[in-house]
Amino acid sequence: MRLCVCVKEVPSSLVSLRLDPDSRRLVRGKGRLNAPDVHALEEALRLRDEAGDGEVVLVSMAPEHAVDALRHGLAMGADRASLIADPALAGSDLVVTARVLAAALERERPDLILFGWESSDSGGAMLWAAVGERLGLPVLSRVWELRTDDGTVWGRRQMEYGFDVVQAALPCAVAISGAINAPRHPSLKGLVASKRTEVDRLSVADLGLAPSDVGETGARTRVLGLRRPPEREHGTMIEDDEHAAEQLIEHLIERGVL
Amino acid sequence: MSPSTLVFVEEREGELVPGSLGLLAKAAELGGEPVALLCGSGVRDLAEELGNWGAARVLVAEAPELDGPLAQPRVDVLAGVLERGGYDTVLFENSALTADVAAALAARLYAGVNWDLVDLRMEDGELVGERLAVGDTVLVDVAWTGEPRIAVVRRGILDPSAEGARTADIESVDVAVDERSTRVALVERSSDRSQKTSIETAEVVVAGGRGIGERDNLRLLEELAEALGGAVGVTMPLVDRGWYPYAHQVGQTGHTVRPRLYLACGISGAVQHRVGMEKSGTIVAINSDPTAPIFRYSDVGVVGDMLEIVPRLTQLIRDRGLSA
Numbered sequence A: 001m002r003l004c005v006c007v008k009e010v011p012s013s014l015v016s017l018r019l020d021p022d023s024r025r026l027v028r029g030k031g032r033l034n035a036p037d038v039h040a041l042e043e044a045l046r047l048r049d050e051a052g053d054g055e056v057v058l059v060s061m062a063p064e065h066a067v068d069a070l071r072h073g074l075a076m077g078a079d080r081a082s083l084i085a086d087p088a089l090a091g092s093d094l095v096v097t098a099r100v101l102a103a104a105l106e107r108e109r110p111d112l113i114l115f116g117w118e119s120s121d122s123g124g125a126m127l128w129a130a131v132g133e134r135l136g137l138p139v140l141s142r143v144w145e146l147r148t149d150d151g152t153v154w155g156r157r158q159m160e161y162g163f164d165v166v167q168a169a170l171p172c173a174v175a176i177s178g179a180i181n182a183p184r185h186p187s188l189k190g191l192v193a194s195k196r197t198e199v200d201r202l203s204v205a206d207l208g209l210a211p212s213d214v215g216e217t218g219a220r221t222r223v224l225g226l227r228r229p230p231e232r233e234h235g236t237m238i239e240d241d242e243h244a245a246e247q248l249i250e251h252l253i254e255r256g257v258l
Numbered sequence B: 001m002s003p004s005t006l007v008f009v010e011e012r013e014g015e016l017v018p019g020s021l022g023l024l025a026k027a028a029e030l031g032g033e034p035v036a037l038l039c040g041s042g043v044r045d046l047a048e049e050l051g052n053w054g055a056a057r058v059l060v061a062e063a064p065e066l067d068g069p070l071a072q073p074r075v076d077v078l079a080g081v082l083e084r085g086g087y088d089t090v091l092f093e094n095s096a097l098t099a100d101v102a103a104a105l106a107a108r109l110y111a112g113v114n115w116d117l118v119d120l121r122m123e124d125g126e127l128v129g130e131r132l133a134v135g136d137t138v139l140v141d142v143a144w145t146g147e148p149r150i151a152v153v154r155r156g157i158l159d160p161s162a163e164g165a166r167t168a169d170i171e172s173v174d175v176a177v178d179e180r181s182t183r184v185a186l187v188e189r190s191s192d193r194s195q196k197t198s199i200e201t202a203e204v205v206v207a208g209g210r211g212i213g214e215r216d217n218l219r220l221l222e223e224l225a226e227a228l229g230g231a232v233g234v235t236m237p238l239v240d241r242g243w244y245p246y247a248h249q250v251g252q253t254g255h256t257v258r259p260r261l262y263l264a265c266g267i268s269g270a271v272q273h274r275v276g277m278e279k280s281g282t283i284v285a286i287n288s289d290p291t292a293p294i295f296r297y298s299d300v301g302v303v304g305d306m307l308e309i310v311p312r313l314t315q316l317i318r319d320r321g322l323s324a
């Protein structure tokens, strides 16, 4: 079984994240693997190890510096990594990203493609549906529990009202939801091996696309400008000096809440 | 020119999802006659209601494949409707179902999709979406290149409005679901899907986060909720640890609540939590960290130890016979 995991590099801290007013893009800098994607990777490693054979391949569209984040995934136990890094990709939107990832995934012919549940920096939590559509694959999303057996995959799917169970035949794309597993830490052996594993580089041209297909020119959405959101009026603050509960109750009575 | 808007109205367990009705009012505000698309099986009666919320026309797609909340057959219906022409904008309210529908539709039509929108407006004849980004600290104005424009509005932002109530024309649309779109099967439905969770209807929600420290302390929240005649809500980490059922989770991947009083105890106020509760009447936060983000959107903030303050509140409410 070949498992591909779509992983994104995100800034290490959202606190330091800012939007560049000129390019109107997020200034991301070097980062780490998106935490939800680490859970997706753990799920892939588990399925590979349970099956006793197979291969886990990381696929990422990101700037060149993401190679270190990918090495972390290799150190956890992924077999290979493919990085689509091309300056032309800057400014790509959802449909472009889906097109690029789908083109890279097509080359791998995976049985199962795994996604995290959201990119922590700007995610729409929906890229999987666009990638699945481009590849013509069934998609199971928001999966809290994943099982495969003899070419079939089952997922316990989180809905607004609780959990449904959905099923599809492989090949299939699955987006996991929530911390459904405890990702392993890289072993020393894994760390050493990860340094030796070549990370494949793919350019836009390698995927049969023209630079104008991707990035800002290929995108179907645009950012017009950035503003500060209106401040919400500051509420009343009460410092606890032993009487906070009493004061709070008086406030709530005054407001007519109690 | 005003847009020709198609509103994807979501039906969930025999009811229309309120936020998706709010899209009809927003579509009317943008100009033009809002048209609703309702997919399901046995949804004709619900379609009749849509005029009350401002739909000028309702397209009803009924087929057995549309019975359960699966995205792909709905993408086929939408693609079919859009192919016949007449619409340049499609609106969704974000949900487990619609996020997948919107993104797959965007990929199929190679159309732009903007998400997490908190508002939409027309500016010089162009549709502009407002999106909150970077932990809601930046408001980004976004637009589309080409048509159709696909917009996904953040959950629980738009309210239905009966202002534009009318009698809608109802039309059936032909449904041609591709064989490839039926490969995901729904093999089991959630057993508690028909019960409205108590937190969605409660007048008071006493919510707790990681600040409760230990599982046993959930009792403190339960006691206060009981004294106030309310329900208990929790943040995602508590559900993740198996400390409390998912039915009580408030936030982006949980429930959207709107009680008269929301008491957030030991909750930092992450944006994913905030979207599930910020429309509550009065928001009270109790947190030991004076810099906790939750204070930025609370009406009353108490800086202190919830493990001491919550039981005192319960005691006072009981002693004084107060109610919400």
Ligand SMILES: Cc1cc2nc3c(=O)[nH]c(=O)nc-3n(C[C@H](O)[C@H](O)[C@H](O)COP(=O)(O)OP(=O)(O)OC[C@H]3O[C@@H](n4cnc5c(N)ncnc54)[C@H](O)[C@@H]3O)c2cc1C
Binding pocket: A117, A118, B208, B209, B210, B211, B212, B234, B235, B236, B237, B238, B249, B250, B251, B252, B253, B254, B255, B265, B266, B267, B268, B269, B270, B271, B272, B273, B276, B286, B287, B288, B289, B292, B304, B305, B306, B307
């Ligand atoms: C895709 C996605 C979806 C998500 N969906 C949801 C969702 O639906 N709902 C949700 O809630 N979260 C959701 N989250 C998680 C969210 O980002 C936050 O991690 C979560 O809300 C934090 O929970 P918390 O406030 O309980 O914990 P923390 O952020 O750890 O905050 C605990 C707070 O308690 C305070 N505290 C500690 N001790 C005390 C004390 N004794 N007295 C008073 N205060 C104390 C601390 O100062 C701190 O502010 C989601 C995340 C992602 C990525």
Ligand SMILES: Nc1ncnc2c1ncn2[C@@H]1O[C@H](COP(=O)(O)O)[C@@H](O)[C@H]1O
Binding pocket: A006, A007, A008, A009, A034, A036, A037, A040, A059, A060, A061, A062, A097, A101, A114, A115, A116, A117, A118, A119, A122, A123, A124, A125, A126, A127, A128
């Ligand atoms: N640039 C990217 N490269 C590879 N995978 C990605 C990328 N962006 C997002 N993903 C995957 O898609 C999931 C959902 O992302 P999003 O829709 O951006 O919130 C993430 O958890 C990743 O698994």
